[in-house]
Amino acid sequence: MILFKRLLSVTTPxxxxxxxxxxxxxxAQSNMAQGAKADGSSKASGSSYGKVVDGNNGxxxxxxxxxxxxxxxxxxxxxxxRVVVRELNNATNRWRLVDHKSKKVxxxxxxxxxxxxxxxxxxNAQKISLYIDSASRAxxxxxxxxxxxxxxxxxxxxxxxxxxxxxxxxxGGNSGSGNIPTxxxxxxxxxxxxxxxxxxxxxxxxxxxxxxxxTYRISGGDCSQKEGQKAIFRVESGTLKNVIVGPxxxxxxxxxxxxxxxVYWPNVCEDALTIKKPAKVTITNITGYDASDKFFQANxxxxxxxxxxxxxxxxxxxxxxxxxxxxxxxxxxxxxxxxVKEAIFRSDCNKSEFSIKNVKTSGVSQVCYSKGKxxxxxxx
Ligand code: ADA
Ligand code: CA
Ligand code: CA
Numbered sequence: 001m002i003l004f005k006r007l008l009s010v011t012t013p014x015x016x017x018x019x020x021x022x023x024x025x026x027x028a029q030s031n032m033a034q035g036a037k038a039d040g041s042s043k044a045s046g047s048s049y050g051k052v053v054d055g056n057n058g059x060x061x062x063x064x065x066x067x068x069x070x071x072x073x074x075x076x077x078x079x080x081x082r083v084v085v086r087e088l089n090n091a092t093n094r095w096r097l098v099d100h101k102s103k104k105v106x107x108x109x110x111x112x113x114x115x116x117x118x119x120x121x122x123x124n125a126q127k128i129s130l131y132i133d134s135a136s137r138a139x140x141x142x143x144x145x146x147x148x149x150x151x152x153x154x155x156x157x158x159x160x161x162x163x164x165x166x167x168x169x170x171x172g173g174n175s176g177s178g179n180i181p182t183x184x185x186x187x188x189x190x191x192x193x194x195x196x197x198x199x200x201x202x203x204x205x206x207x208x209x210x211x212x213x214x215t216y217r218i219s220g221g222d223c224s225q226k227e228g229q230k231a232i233f234r235v236e237s238g239t240l241k242n243v244i245v246g247p248x249x250x251x252x253x254x255x256x257x258x259x260x261x262x263v264y265w266p267n268v269c270e271d272a273l274t275i276k277k278p279a280k281v282t283i284t285n286i287t288g289y290d291a292s293d294k295f296f297q298a299n300x301x302x303x304x305x306x307x308x309x310x311x312x313x314x315x316x317x318x319x320x321x322x323x324x325x326x327x328x329x330x331x332x333x334x335x336x337x338x339x340v341k342e343a344i345f346r347s348d349c350n351k352s353e354f355s356i357k358n359v360k361t362s363g364v365s366q367v368c369y370s371k372g373k374x375x376x377x378x379x380x
Contacts, residue, residue: 029147033073033144033146034053036146039071040069040071052141053143054143057086060141064138064338064363065338066139070129070313082120088141088142089139091137093134094132097130098128099128100125100128101125103267185308188263188264193244196217197217206238217247217248218230218246223248225292240258244265245265251273254274254277259282260284262285263285267290271295271297273296275328278300278301281302288311294318297321298321302329306332309332315341316342316369327349329352332357334359338361338362344364345367345372350375353374354367355380
């Protein structure tokens with residue numbers, strides 16, 4: 001039995017009130033984030049998401065890690081064109097500001113610091129996300145203020161010094177995927193998109209489909225948790241490779257024995273990949289971020305090996321459909337998994353087998369969900 005380790009505590013941080021003098025006073029505009037809500041990818045012990053919208057420049061959110069992290073302000077109403085981020089420890093290097101729903105990158109850059117004013121073209125976004133793509137250590141973000149309308153207002157640019165952990169990714173400039181560092185040797189190499197293709201119907205694959213590192217989307221699908229959305233790809237047999245899964249619909253569906261290679265999900269929507277019919281599948285070199293609930297979903301008997309994956313942010317990495325017993329056999333090797341709220345594997349089937357081998361984890365609650373069922377759950 002694997003012990004459930006509660007990762008989030010609720011103690012108050014002993015936050016030094018170092019930067020209290022840094023409040024914008026001139027040209028007061030109203031901060032749309034006051035009274036808004038917040039969520040994010042992970043919380044270090046003692047911090048909480050809401051600290052970025054509490055109007056207190058001494059209280060902060062801090063994630064568990066220093067890359068692949070996110071903090072979002074949500075419940076905003078009206079359009080905005082500027083954000084002020086107040087960071088206490090000058091840790092952030094690469095960041096992106098994203099309209100969460102459309103996934104549009106509003107701005108990106110290097111360095112935050114005590115008062116970073118970030119302007120962008122006016123957008124009617126209800127949820128705005130700050131992605132920390134790299135930092136010298138876990139950043140402490142005290143406030144995210146959101147302003148709309150006529151421009152002007154406070155928030156000095158603090159410059160971009162302070163980080164010693166500079167990576168040499170370039171700016172890209174392409175909207176959509178940004179620069180996402182993945183540890184070498186694992187993950188997908190399709191990091192910047194070579195173009196966008198939107199299908200009106202699910203693309204069925206038999207044989208080999210080489211996507212050339214373009215972004216593939218499905219029209220009609222949004223990025224909600226609504227069940228029954230169309231998949232972008234249905235792999236019936238063969239190989240799907242070199243694809244960026246655009247934030248629409250229900251990702252990839254598997255209908256038979258197949259291989260999935262070098263695939264990147266910048267932001268998982270309903271689920272990243274679902275087994276719909278019995279299949280033997282090999283999945284190699286994938287990168288995926290921010291699955292709200294499940295990353296992989298098994299709705300049929302499956303024998304799956306995942307190798308060299310980088311997955312950051314999920315409720316569960318794999319869920320065998322609730323109450324079902326197909327069974328499934330699922331193995332993850334030579335990978336990195338971060339920020340998993342519930343468990344890597346969750347199943348209600350005492351015939352299903354799970355294993356991980358050489359998988360680096362951080363911010364992962366449990367390997368197999370302790371209240372579920374399984375035949376075996378091995379960490380090798
Ligand atoms: C949920 C839902 C299932 C199925 C699944 C999926 O678990 O309860 O009925 O739709 O998601 O395939 O995404
Ligand atoms: Ca605060
Ligand atoms: Ca689902």
